[in-house]
Amino acid sequence: MIISRIGLIYIGKLFSFYGRPQAVYFIYTKPRKMKRKKLESLNLRLRKELTLSQQTCKVLREQLESIERQILKLRTEKEQFRRHYKAKKTDFELYVQRTESQALNSTLVKNIQLIRANKKACISLFSKLEREYLFSLGEDQKAKKQDVKYLLEQIENVLESL
Incomplete structure (x- = not known):
């Protein structure tokens, strides 16, 4: 050939x-015309395919850009959620600490009130005991009375300091 x-x-x-x-x-x-027509038709077909591929590339590029924008949006939402969650977590921890401190404060206040009430009751009881003991001793044992008074005063001072 x-x-x-x-x-x-x-x-x-x-x-x-x-x-x-x-x-x-x-x-x-x-004939040359036949070749030219065939080449022109092939050229037109290739141009059409090229424009179609360019259009599909453009569409794919737009889709890729929209996907990238969605990814960025999701990342920012994720960061905002993390910040919000951390803030909520710290708020919750602060709330727990406040409630615990309030509970402790209320129990401390109740305990202090009970101690004060017991202190008053003890002071009144000791004063009664002192009077009864001094009355039972008599006048010839004044030295023992002073020792007992001194001990009772120390007990009252200790109770008042509470």
Whole structure:
């Protein structure tokens, strides 16, 4: 086969019916208009495919950009949620600490009130005991009375300091 500007030249051998080989040359040419039309149609088809691929690339690029924007949006929402959650967590911890401190304060106040009430009751009880003891001793044992008074005063001082 030989390809030239004219067209395709096919050289082949044909056998006749009588059994003698003969060399026969077939020349096949296409007119230039046909080639041009075919090339133009191929060129148009390639251009259409190129524009379609460019359009699909543009659409895919837009989709990619929208996905990237969505990812950024989700990341910012995630960070905001983390900050909000941390703030809520610290608020909750502060609330727990406040309630615990309030509970402790209320129990401390109740305990202090009970101690004060018990202190008053103890002071009145000791003063009664002192009077009864001093009355039972009599006047000849004044030295023992002073020792007992001194001990009772120390007990009252300790109770008042509470």
